Amino acid sequence: MRTRTRHRGAGEEEAEFTTVFRELYPHAYRVAYRLLGDRAAAEDAASEAFARAYAEWPRIRDLPYRNAWVMKVTGNVALNVLARKPPPLAPARTVEEEDLVATRMALISALSALPRRQQEAIVLHHLAGLPEVEVAAVLGVAPNTVKTHLKRGMQSLRGNADLEPSRGPRVA
Amino acid sequence: MWPDPLEAPPRPADELLDEVLRRGRELRRVRRQARQLTWIARAAAVVAVTGLAAGLTYGSTDDPGRPRTAEVAAPAVERDDVPGSSSTTAPEVPGVPTTRGPVEELPTDSSTTTAPENDSAGRRVAPLAVVEQRSADGTYRTAVLHPDGALVAVTPATEDRQMPVLSPRGDTIAFQRRAPHPLTGQPRWEIFTVGIDGRGLRQVTGGLVEGGPQLIDTPLGAGSRWPSWSPDGRRLAYSCSGATGKPVICISRADGLLRSAITTEADGFYQPTWSPDGETIAAKRETDDGKVELWLLDAAGAGELALPVPRLDPRGVRLSWTVDGRELVYAQVDTSERGLVIIDVASGQRRLVLTPTPARFPIVCGPGQVLYLQSDIPLEADELRIGPLVLVGSDGSAPTTVLPARPGTEYLPSSCASR
Numbered sequence: 001m002r003t004r005t006r007h008r009g010a011g012e013e014e015a016e017f018t019t020v021f022r023e024l025y026p027h028a029y030r031v032a033y034r035l036l037g038d039r040a041a042a043e044d045a046a047s048e049a050f051a052r053a054y055a056e057w058p059r060i061r062d063l064p065y066r067n068a069w070v071m072k073v074t075g076n077v078a079l080n081v082l083a084r085k086p087p088p089l090a091p092a093r094t095v096e097e098e099d100l101v102a103t104r105m106a107l108i109s110a111l112s113a114l115p116r117r118q119q120e121a122i123v124l125h126h127l128a129g130l131p132e133v134e135v136a137a138v139l140g141v142a143p144n145t146v147k148t149h150l151k152r153g154m155q156s157l158r159g160n161a162d163l164e165p166s167r168g169p170r171v172a
Numbered sequence: 173m174w175p176d177p178l179e180a181p182p183r184p185a186d187e188l189l190d191e192v193l194r195r196g197r198e199l200r201r202v203r204r205q206a207r208q209l210t211w212i213a214r215a216a217a218v219v220a221v222t223g224l225a226a227g228l229t230y231g232s233t234d235d236p237g238r239p240r241t242a243e244v245a246a247p248a249v250e251r252d253d254v255p256g257s258s259s260t261t262a263p264e265v266p267g268v269p270t271t272r273g274p275v276e277e278l279p280t281d282s283s284t285t286t287a288p289e290n291d292s293a294g295r296r297v298a299p300l301a302v303v304e305q306r307s308a309d310g311t312y313r314t315a316v317l318h319p320d321g322a323l324v325a326v327t328p329a330t331e332d333r334q335m336p337v338l339s340p341r342g343d344t345i346a347f348q349r350r351a352p353h354p355l356t357g358q359p360r361w362e363i364f365t366v367g368i369d370g371r372g373l374r375q376v377t378g379g380l381v382e383g384g385p386q387l388i389d390t391p392l393g394a395g396s397r398w399p400s401w402s403p404d405g406r407r408l409a410y411s412c413s414g415a416t417g418k419p420v421i422c423i424s425r426a427d428g429l430l431r432s433a434i435t436t437e438a439d440g441f442y443q444p445t446w447s448p449d450g451e452t453i454a455a456k457r458e459t460d461d462g463k464v465e466l467w468l469l470d471a472a473g474a475g476e477l478a479l480p481v482p483r484l485d486p487r488g489v490r491l492s493w494t495v496d497g498r499e500l501v502y503a504q505v506d507t508s509e510r511g512l513v514i515i516d517v518a519s520g521q522r523r524l525v526l527t528p529t530p531a532r533f534p535i536v537c538g539p540g541q542v543l544y545l546q547s548d549i550p551l552e553a554d555e556l557r558i559g560p561l562v563l564v565g566s567d568g569s570a571p572t573t574v575l576p577a578r579p580g581t582e583y584l585p586s587s588c589a590s591r
Contacts, residue, residue, distance in 0.1 A: 018189060025185040039182050046181075047192050054196025055203065056519060072521075076480070116482045140514070140523020 017057055021050055024067055028074040031128045035078040035108065045081060049074035068130055068138035075123040082112055110157050118153035121146050299537040299563070299574070300589040302338045302345055302368075306556060306582040314347055314586075316368045317561070317575060326370040335398055335586065339405045342589030343368055344426075346399035346408055351378060353391050360395030363410055365426065376428040377412065393417030398443040401426075402450055402471075409444040409453055409471075421455055421469060434473035441467060441476075443490070448497040452517075456491075459483055466491070466500070468517060480520030487551040492535045492542075494566070501542060501566070503534050511568065512542060525568045532557060537588035540566045543574070545583055556582040 028049055033042035053060065053070050060066050111119055117139070124135045125146070132150070136143040301317045311329035314336040318324070327334060327347060336347035345366050350359040363376040377396040393413025400409045405426070412422040414437035421444050424431035434453070435441045441455040453469040463483035469476045479500075492501045500515045504524060511526040512534050527544070532551075534544040542564055547557035561575035561583050575583060 014193065017193075021189060021192065022185045025188070026181055029181040030179045033179055043182060043188070047188055047195070050192045051195035051199060054193060055199035057196075059518065069519075069521075073519075080480075138521075140521065140525075142526065145524070 013057060013061075016061065017054055020067070020070075024070055025050065027128065028070060031071060031074050031123065032078045034127045035075065035111070035123065036081060037108070041081060042078070045077045046074055048077050052077075065134055065137040068124065068134045071124055071128045071130065072120060072138050075120060075128070079112075079116075079119060079123070082108060107157075114153050114156055117141075118149045118156070121149035122153045122157075125150055299541075299543065300338070300342050301535075301537060301543060302336045302586045302588075303561065303575075304334055304336060304584040304586055306584065308556060308580045314345060314366075316345070321575075323575065324370075326366055326368060337399055337401055337587040338368070338589045339401050339426075340403055340589065341405050344372075344405075346376070346401060346426075348397045348399065348410075350395075351375060353378065353395075356391045358391065360391070360393075360413075361397045363396045363399045363408065363428075374427075376408065376424070376426070377410070377431075390415060390417060393419065396422070400444050400446045400453070402446050403448055404450065409446050411442040411444065421453065423471070432473070434469060434471070435476070439476070441469065444469070445491045445493060445500075446471070447493050448495055452497070454491045454493070454500055454517075456486070456489070458486065462486070464489060466515070479515060479517065481515060481522055490533065494536050495539045501534055501536055503531050503544070510548075512544075512566070514566070525566065527562075527564055527568050528571045529562060531562075531564075533584050535585045535587055536566075537563065542566050543585045543588060545585060546577075547582075556580070558582060561585060 025046060028046040029042055032045040032049075033039065036042050036045060049070060052073055060069050063069060111122065114122070120139060121135055124130045124138065125132060130138075132143050132146045136146045139146065141149075299317075300319055303315050303317055303323070305313045305315050305325065307313075307329070311331060312334050313325045313329050314327040314334050315323050315325045316338075326345065327336070327349075330349050332348075332350065334347040334349055336345045338345055345368060347364055347366070348361050349364060351362040351364075352359055360378070362378040364373060365376055366373040376399075390413050393416075396410050396412040398411050401407075402409070402423075407423055408426055409421060409423050411419045412431075412433070414420040414433065416437060418437035419440070419442040420433045420437055421435045421441050422431050422433050435455075440457045442458075443456045445454045447453065451471055453471050455467050455469055456464045457467055458464055461483070464486040465483055466479040466481055467476050468479060489502050493499070494501060494514075498517060500517060502513050504511050504513050510530045511524050512531060513522055513524055515522050529546040530548040531542075531544040532547045534542045537543045544562055544564070545557060546559040546562045549555060549557045558577050558579065558581065560573045560577045562571050563574045564571040
């Protein structure tokens with residue numbers, strides 16, 4: 001039998017969601033942007049993630065890892081966009097920006113080659129900045145398993161010749 | 173952190189809020205409509221069945237133009253194992269006793285009887301379950317594991333998997349085995365049912381029914397496989413062959429009549445598993461790269477939805493619904509992480525529950541409990557996985573051996589009645 005959550009009025013629910021949205025949206029956008037490297041695509045991905053969160057709000061609003069849930073959906077939406085078609089990156093204007101774009105493209109390519117669970121762990125921990133315990137909660141695995149995914153994922157990324165630790169994202 | 177000035181959102185959150193809320197409401201509305209459509213379809217099914225009682229019946233499943241509502245008058249079909257019927261019509265199958273004539277009791281194998289361990293309160297812990305026994309000679313038999321620990325074989329040995337499933341009431345088993353096509357004589361998969369006492373074997377698909385609808389399947393394709401009971405125990409869902417032989421998901425009454433397809437050959441769905449509320453059927457679809465996607469189908473054929481999970485290694489991925497119908501369970505194939513994978517069907521979120529021992533072929537057995545074969549042998553290995561059947565909490569806690577390992581026999585849990 002399905003469990004029912006405590007009833008809240010539509011106004012109260014929307015106000016609650018609005019508060020969370022204002023607080024969390026910039027973080028979700030940043031995660032999407034780091035993956036997609038395109039502002040419009042990142043905005044779309046973050047918005048889609050929050051729309052899905054609103055659709056599921058009665059179920060997820062009281063979860064202890066609610067914010068991490070939203071970040072995970074954001075990461076998954078962005079990764080799905082990448083899986084379908086890597087977004088065109090904006091043309092770089094300076095040498096520094098060119099380096100940044102090249103590093104981002106290399107990171108996206110290397111991330112896409114990782115197993116999905118390693119991708120999620122790296123996105124949530126290194127790009128969204130969530131602690132390992134929270135990553136473990138949202139992925140439904142033990143913290144030690146998250147450590148393993150992170151370790152293996154980072155080993156794979158470090159083995160990618162196109163990624164130079166001295167510049168670009170701090171993935172090491 | 174990444175020193176990128178572009179990481180600030182181009183628009184403030186407030187400007188996007190209305191857009192997000194509108195999209196979120198749209199998602200809610202679509203999901204609500206899908207639920208309503210299911211109810212409407214179920215009501216229509218009730219009307220159709222009522223019409224059937226007045227002398228109507230369905231057309232052939234293999235007719236592409238086949239309507240899904242009652243349209244052709246036909247005499248009622250009678251079978252001696254259907255309440256209220258008086259004659260036998262199921263076809264005979266070599267080596268398989270049928271419902272024709274006196275019921276033949278299948279031999280049971282008392283040597284396989286064993287006793288489960290008791291729990292801390294001294295109670296028997298074995299659920300009423302159906303398991304497949306694979307022997308050293310490579311044959312399979314279906315056996316019933318009774319709560320008192322008795323394990324009784326109820327089907328003859330076959331060379332292929334029987335994929336038995338226990339009806340919700342726990343009195344009948346549906347399974348697959350090869351039988352000759354009534355026109356070509358070529359063996360193909362068909363669905364059978366048998367009582368848990370081994371009596372009342374009958375062929376559900378592929379047989380000729382005298383005086384009734386001619387339910388002759390196309391000789392193309394593999395036939396009908398992977399049965400799954402509806403929660404009320406009145407219907408079966410299974411993979412059957414479409415007009416050109418490719419698999420479609422069929423639903424019929426438990427006696428094989430009133431069959432309809434809820435998917436098309438182009439969809440490519442197979443191996444259905446009916447949800448506990450009867451509204452949804454989980455199914456697999458093979459992709460071009462040899463992996464499988466998991467889908468949720470509306471049981472009334474109103475639509476389908478892909479579960480947002482990565483493509484999976486098809487080996488050993490057999491889905492089992494939790495009792496509340498909110499999650500699907502299957503075994504983790506990756507040998508580096510042994511345990512149960514549990515998918516939240518609403519979000520597609522997956523979590524791995526580590527089990528105290530290596531788990532294969534898990535099935536949900538009542539609220540919060542999973543039965544699995546304890547074995548560490550890789551799926552690709554063609555050797556017997558000799559190990560005990562273990563009942564464990566769905567959080568991996570309190571493992572209890574309900575059927576000890578027996579030399580020369582592999583036990584594959586198939587379904588439980590205690591849901």
